Amino acid sequence: MTEMLLKYFREKERQVQSEKVYNTQCPYCSVQCQMQLIEQRSVTRKTYKTVGKDNPTSKGRLCVKGMNAHQHALHKDRITQPLVKIDGEFIPVSWKEALECIRENVTNIQKEDGYNAMSVYGSASITNEEAYLMGKFARVALKTKYIDYNGRLCMSSAASAASAVFGMDRGLTNSIEEIPYAETIVLAGTNIAECQPTIMHYFEQAKENGAFIVAVDPRETATTRMADLHIKIKPGTDAAFANGLLKVIIDNDWIDRSFIEEKSIGFEDVKEYVASLELEDISAQTDVPVKEIRRVALSLGEKETGMIFTARGVEQQTDGSMAVRNLLNILIATGKLGKPSCGYGAITGQSNGQGAREHGQKADQLPGYRSIENEEHRAHISNFWGIAEKDLPRKGASAFEMIEKVDQREITGMFLLCSNPVVSNPNARFVKQALQKLKFLVAVDLFKSETAQLADVILPTSSYLEDEGTMTNLEGRVTLREASKKVPGEARHDWEIICDVAKSLGKEEYFSFSSAEEVFNELREASRGGIADYYGMTYERLRKKQGILWPCPSLDHGGAARIFEDSFAHADGRAKMTVVPSEPVVKKEETCEKYPLYLTTGRVMAHYLTGVQTRKSSALTAREFESFLEIHPQTAQQYHIRNGELVRIESRRGGIVVRSKCTETIRQDTVFVPFHWDEKQNVNRLVAEDLDPNCRMPGFKVSAVKVAPYDINRQRNIK
Incomplete structure (x- = not known):
């Protein structure tokens, strides 16, 4: 037996001719786990294995998505050369031909329709360097005010709330390592166990240390099962629930008076408003028992330390920004900010959801989290870029509003980078119809996504294994993603593509970069003195320290692990409390006799965003190969639906x-559908186009729908 084993291992050793190790980071969620892809080459084939690398945030842990990320990067369907649509078919062309096609069409649109007829639709999955270049490309190369990105659909509520309350928006106000020592933790609308599983350890540690953990969610998830108390809230009533907590905290004098007086404004107005509310009315509105409201308020009020975390469940609503502001009111009232294990965390969704919104991709933003409408900020960036301030465009429109302008033919051209708005936006059927009206659409992508299929030109880009650059994770930690794998075929990095297109438009002097590091060094200088100050970071420092938390204003600065210790970022140094009505300004879609159920949407562990990448992974698709409807058994019985059968869901916008999937883990008045699928299973076809008035976030989490068994025999058409 021993000789046979030796012979076997010798044969294996002979077959393995070489081994390559690629250092990288996961391309999916905002934790940005560091890892290595190990490629082994034998005589007959290549095999791949992914292992985690130790790092300050996830400590070497990986989830199922990270372990299988390479499957999409190595997929046979990768686009590896430029494609131009001729007579409805994509034809491979040279880069020279593709760039000339872009130059000719963009120039014609600018002449015929004006500079603002061109638009730029960016991504929160690209590097900081590429996000910075996208903002510069729109304003300097295209001279358009119309730029926004898919992060608008993800982080805008939390970002606008934090900016309004604190004067700055960084994912976590504290380092992630403080979580285990918080005595009370509220997880509002966040399913960390499935969406960011590699940081669940911090919350599990907190529970072991005796923390009281509250999860607010209309459905039971792996996260709510970990919590001590699950608040099974009625969809869309988070702001009212926060008012209930504030009322109990203030009525019982569980407030930090010195903190309120020295570091905040607006408390008396909030106190007066919540005093006018009745707890029983809030309980009826939210469907949360009074005793549970009191229990959460007691823990937040009496414990010395506490943290509140929000994610899309609270934020993707038409009053999402105000709901978050009300939760921040609680932290200010109890003095739980700027102290150890006291703070707020916006659990960012996309891989670079934090960094991508800091340096110019948002409609109203300039590098360093500066405002495009602030005259001082405009002058600073114009001077830095070497253009006249009058030539720097003003504020544009949000992502969905740009689509509306496409439909109205105010925008006739679009440069789309690593995003899939046909699937990700609300009223998705309308979005597809609108984009088909464009005179010219350029898509930069790894695959022919649902949106890329509508393009006139598709430019092949590099994957996370090939594209070096910095990413900013949910903590606000800037990390350097190493990427040494060779780019397949004629694909180019996003930053190279942006520069190439800019050069074709005659703007070479502004885009003459030869490496991602060169772009980062310009970003550092551009952000200097801004709220998101990256100046003190270099590639060398990021490698050595495994990431640095911003702000980092100088080369000898270690980064800010905890912010707001002395003051807030407003000019007066104070946090701003504000009255948040229990009833939203923009009315949410209510259920009725025709549409009697609430629809809420979300993620599953095996997939990411619109699924363009994860659905190319055989290991991930095997886990979840089709979409589904979570419905309570009693609700299913009421509408004659059997477990495991096809169901048609309809809203006022259409049907899928x-x-x-019958489960008692969801409210009887609510159904849930994940958003990772396209076309006839695209749940965003059902979502209304109503937007949050403060941040322009669509209300993905509350729609009115009806359900019925799908009658295959009648061959009903999907609208």
């Missing part, structure tokens, strides 16, 4: 067909 998915398979039912």
